[in-house]
Amino acid sequence: MRPxxxxxxxxxGQTDHRRTSDELSEVEMLLPVLHEVLDRTGLQTGDIxxxxxxxxxxxxxxxFSFTMALDGVGAWPPxxxxxxxxDGAWAxxxxxxxxxxxxxxxxxxxxxxxxxxGSVRDVLTRQLDPYYMAPLWPDxxxxxxxxxxxxxxxxxxDELALASVxxxxxxxxxxxxxxxxxxxxxxxxxxxxxxxxxxxxPIGDGAAxxxxxxxxxxxxxxxxxxxxxGIDHRIEAHSLGVRDLTDSPSTxxxxxRAGAFERPVDTAELHAPFTSQEVVLRKALRLDDSVRVNPxxxxxxxxxxxxxxxxxxxxxxxxxxxxxxxxALAHATSGPxxxxxxxxxxxxxxx
Amino acid sequence: MSKEPVAVVGIGQTKHxxxxxxxxxxxxxxxxxxxxxxDAELTWADxxxxxxxxxxxxxxxxxxxxxxxxxxxxxxxxxxxxxxTAGSVGGSTALVAANLVAARVxxxxxTLAFEKQSESNAMWGLSLPVPFQxxxxxxxxxxxxxxxxxxxxxxxxxxxxxxxxxxKDRRNALKNPYAHLHEHDITLEKVQASPMLWDxxxxxxxxxxxxxxxxxxxxxxxxxxxxPRPPAWMxxxxxxxEPTLFAGKDCVSPQAGKDCAADVYxxxxxxxxxxxxxxxxMYVPFSWYxxxxxxxxxxxxxxxxxxLTEAGVTELEGDLPVNMSGGVLSTNPIGASGMxxxxxxxxxxxxxxxxxxxxxxxxxxxxAYGGGSQFFSMWLVGAAPPAS
Numbered sequence: 094m095r096p097x098x099x100x101x102x103x104x105x106g107q108t109d110h111r112r113t114s115d116e117l118s119e120v121e122m123l124l125p126v127l128h129e130v131l132d133r134t135g136l137q138t139g140d141i142x143x144x145x146x147x148x149x150x151x152x153x154x155x156x157f158s159f160t161m162a163l164d165g166v167g168a169w170p171p172x173x174x175x176x177x178x179x180d181g182a183w184a185x186x187x188x189x190x191x192x193x194x195x196x197x198x199x200x201x202x203x204x205x206x207x208x209x210x211g212s213v214r215d216v217l218t219r220q221l222d223p224y225y226m227a228p229l230w231p232d233x234x235x236x237x238x239x240x241x242x243x244x245x246x247x248x249x250x251d252e253l254a255l256a257s258v259x260x261x262x263x264x265x266x267x268x269x270x271x272x273x274x275x276x277x278x279x280x281x282x283x284x285x286x287x288x289x290x291x292x293x294x295p296i297g298d299g300a301a302x303x304x305x306x307x308x309x310x311x312x313x314x315x316x317x318x319x320x321x322x323g324i325d326h327r328i329e330a331h332s333l334g335v336r337d338l339t340d341s342p343s344t345x346x347x348x349x350r351a352g353a354f355e356r357p358v359d360t361a362e363l364h365a366p367f368t369s370q371e372v373v374l375r376k377a378l379r380l381d382d383s384v385r386v387n388p389x390x391x392x393x394x395x396x397x398x399x400x401x402x403x404x405x406x407x408x409x410x411x412x413x414x415x416x417x418x419x420x421a422l423a424h425a426t427s428g429p430x431x432x433x434x435x436x437x438x439x440x441x442x443x444x
Numbered sequence: 445m446s447k448e449p450v451a452v453v454g455i456g457q458t459k460h461x462x463x464x465x466x467x468x469x470x471x472x473x474x475x476x477x478x479x480x481x482x483d484a485e486l487t488w489a490d491x492x493x494x495x496x497x498x499x500x501x502x503x504x505x506x507x508x509x510x511x512x513x514x515x516x517x518x519x520x521x522x523x524x525x526x527x528x529t530a531g532s533v534g535g536s537t538a539l540v541a542a543n544l545v546a547a548r549v550x551x552x553x554x555t556l557a558f559e560k561q562s563e564s565n566a567m568w569g570l571s572l573p574v575p576f577q578x579x580x581x582x583x584x585x586x587x588x589x590x591x592x593x594x595x596x597x598x599x600x601x602x603x604x605x606x607x608x609x610x611x612k613d614r615r616n617a618l619k620n621p622y623a624h625l626h627e628h629d630i631t632l633e634k635v636q637a638s639p640m641l642w643d644x645x646x647x648x649x650x651x652x653x654x655x656x657x658x659x660x661x662x663x664x665x666x667x668x669x670x671x672p673r674p675p676a677w678m679x680x681x682x683x684x685x686e687p688t689l690f691a692g693k694d695c696v697s698p699q700a701g702k703d704c705a706a707d708v709y710x711x712x713x714x715x716x717x718x719x720x721x722x723x724x725x726m727y728v729p730f731s732w733y734x735x736x737x738x739x740x741x742x743x744x745x746x747x748x749x750x751x752l753t754e755a756g757v758t759e760l761e762g763d764l765p766v767n768m769s770g771g772v773l774s775t776n777p778i779g780a781s782g783m784x785x786x787x788x789x790x791x792x793x794x795x796x797x798x799x800x801x802x803x804x805x806x807x808x809x810x811x812a813y814g815g816g817s818q819f820f821s822m823w824l825v826g827a828a829p830p831a832s
Contacts, residue, residue: 097547097548144685149501149508150500150501150502150528151502156499156500156502156503157500157530157570157815160688160815160818161688163685163818164687164690168686168700169686169687169690169692170699171686171698171699172686174529174683174684175536175540176527176529177525177526177527178501178526178527179526183525183526187525187527187540187543190547190549191543193547194447194543194547195446195447216507219505219506220506220507220509220511223512223563227506326523326525327522328510328511328514328519328523328524329514330514330520331511342521427508428511432514433514
C-alpha cells in the first residue's frame with residue numbers, strides 16, 4: 094500500500110541504556126530524550142500536533158504508569174495524545190495513521206521501560222495465556238530456547254553460527270555510545286540450552302523518542318528526512334504449539350505490505366533480542382549478506398523492553414539522516430517467540 | 445487532503461454482570477465481537493485489522509492481553525493494536541480504529557474494549573504503592589469527591605442533584621437489556637437513604653464493578669453502502685490530555701475536556717451543542733459528574749448544569765436526554781465503559797436502541813474520560829453521512 098501522504102522520521106534520540114537506573118524515575122529517564130528531539134527540530138511541546146507513547150504497567154509495577162510520563166511531556170495547554178500498551182514502534186504506527194488523516198502535521202512518539210526493578214524474565218511470563226500457560230511460569234529465555242532448539246533441529250543454524258551473530262552485533266555496538274553491551278563479550282555458559290548468556294539480550298533500562306512530520310514540514314525540520322515508504326504489522330497465534338517457530342509469516346506479510354520486497358534495502362535494524370531470532374527474521378525478510386544488519390548492535394547490545402522496537406526505527410532513520418543509508422528496513426517485535434511483528438521501510442531523498 | 449468517512453455498521457456487547465464465571469477473558473471478548481459481526485452481517489474474514497483497548501493490565505493480571513486474545517478475535521495474520529489511555533480508553537480505542545479507516549489504511553476494522561473485573565481486584569490494582577509519590581489509597585471515589593464538593597460550592601447546587609441523576613440512570617438501565625444493574629424497586633428515596641461513602645457521594649450514586657465487553661465494526665464509504673442496517677456516521681472525534689496534578693488545573697471543569705469538545709464540534713459543524721445535539725452518552729461514574737460535564741461540554745453555561753438536571757431536561761423523555769442506556773452508573777466494565785458510550789451513541793442514531801431509544805435522535809455525542817480527569821475522548825455520530 095502506498096501511503097497517501099509523505100511522512101518522515103525527522104529526529105531520533107535515546108538514553109544510554111544501563112543495567113540499573115535506581116536513582117531515576119521513568120519520567121526523569123525520559124525527559125532528556127524528549128528535550129533532545131525537540132531541540133533537534135526546534136519544536137516545542139505546543140507545536141506538536143499529536144503525541145503517542147508506548148510503555149507497560151507490568152514493568153513499572155503499577156497501574157496507569159504512563160500518566161506520570163505525560164506530566165513530563167508538559168501537556169499544558171492540553172494536547173492531542175494517546176498511548177499504546179505496547180512497544181513504542183506501535184505508538185509510532187498510531188501516530189503515522191493520525192498524520193495520514195491530515196489532522197496533524199507533526200507527531201512526538203516516545204517509549205520507555207525499566208527492567209531493573211524486577212525480574213523481567215518472570216514479568217514477561219505474565220503476558221502468556223493466563224489459564225493454560227502463565228501458571229507454568231515459562232520464562233522468556235526458556236521460550237526463546239525452544240525456538241532456538243527448533244531452528245537447530247531443522248538445520249537452519251547451529252550454536253557456532255549463533256555465537257557469530259552475538260559477536261558481530263556487539264562488535265558493531267562499539268560504534269554506538271548508547272549501547273549497554275559493546276565489544277568482545279564472552280559467549281558464556283548455557284542459560285537455557287541451547288542458548289548461552291551471549292545469545293541473550295542484556296537486561297536494562299532506557300527510553301527513546303522520535304519526531305514524525307509530514308510533507309514540507311519534514312523538509313523544514315530535517316536536512317534529509319527518513320521517509321516512511323510503508324509500515325505494517327501482523328500478529329500470529331499465541332500458542333507456541335500451533336506455530337512453526339522456525340519461520341515468521343507475520344514478519345513476511347508485514348514486510349510485503351510495507352513494500353520491503355519491491356527494491357533491495359541497504360540496512361536492516363532487526364528487533365531480535367536472541368541470536369536465534371535474527372536467523373528467523375533474516376529468512377522471513379530475505380536479507381542476504383549485502384544488507385548491513387543491526388549496525389547499532391541491535392537488541393543484543395541494548396534491549397530496553399517497550400523502547401527497543403522504536404529504537405530500531407530510530408536507528409534506521411538516523412542512518413538515513415546521516416546519509417549512511419538510502420533505503421533501510423526497521424523491524425519491531427512483541428510477544429513470545431516473535432508472535433507480533435512490525436516492519437517499516439525508510440528512504441532518504443536521492444542524492 | 446480529504447479523509448475517508450467512517451461508518452459504524454456493527455455493534456455488539458455482552459450482558460454486563462458482576463462476574464462472568466462461565467467464560468474466560470477470551471470467551472467474553474469473542475461474544476461481543478461475534479455480536480458486532482452478526483449485526484454488520486460480516487464474517488471474521490471481512491475484518492482487516494483489530495484495535496483493542498482496556499484499562500490497566502493489573503485489573504485482570506494479564507500483561508498485554510492482546511497477545512493471548514489474538515486467536516479469539518480472529519486477528520491471526522492481521523494487524524492488532526492495543527490502546528491504553530486510562531478510563532477514556534474505550535473511546536480512544538474506537539478513535540484509533542476510526543483513524544485507520546479515515547486514513548484509508550484499512551477498509552473495515554473491528555474495535556473492541558473489555559474489562560473482566562472479577563478476575564482480580566480493581567481497588568488493589570489501583571493501589572500499588574508508587575515510590576516518591578503520595579499514595580492515593582482512597583480509590584476513585586476518594587479522589588473525585590473533593591472535586592464534586594468544589595462544584596457544589598462553586599455553583600450553589602443543592603445537594604439533591606446527585607441523587608436525581610442516579611435515580612434517572614438506574615431507571616434508564618431497566619430499559620437496557622445489557623445493563624448490569626437492574627434495580628426494579630428503585631426509588632428516589634432509596635437512593636437518598638443509601639450510605640454515604642465519600643461525602644457527598646452516596647453508595648447508590650457510584651458505579652458498579654462489571655465484567656463486560658463492547659465491540660464495533662467500523663468501515664469506509666463502500667463498506668457502509670453494503671451495510672444491511674442503517675450505519676452511524678462519524679461527524680467528529682478527538683482526544684485531549686492534560687497533566688494529572690498541577691497548580692493551574694481546574695478539577696471541576698478541566699480545560700482538556702473543553703478543548704476536546706470544541707474540536708469535535710468544529711469538525712461536526714456544531715455551533716450550539718444544546719440545540720444541535722439530540723442526546724448524550726457521557727461518562728458519569730459518580731452521579732454529580734452529569735451536571736459537571738454538562739457545563740464542561742458546553743450544554744450549559746458555567747454554574748448552570750445542575751439546573752438542567754433538576755428541571756428534568758436530561759431525562760429519557762427530556763429535551764436533552766443523557767445516558768439513555770443507564771450509563772456508567774449502571775454498568776462499569778472500566779476499560780469498556782468509554783466504548784459503550786460511543787456505541788450507545790451510534791445505536792441511537794441508527795434507531796436501534798430499543799426501549800431506551802430517543803425519538804428522532806439524529807446527532808448524538810459519546811464521551812469518555814479517565815485518569816485524574818485528565819484524558820478525554822469523544823465522538824459525535826449522525827444518522828446522515830458527514831457533509832464534506
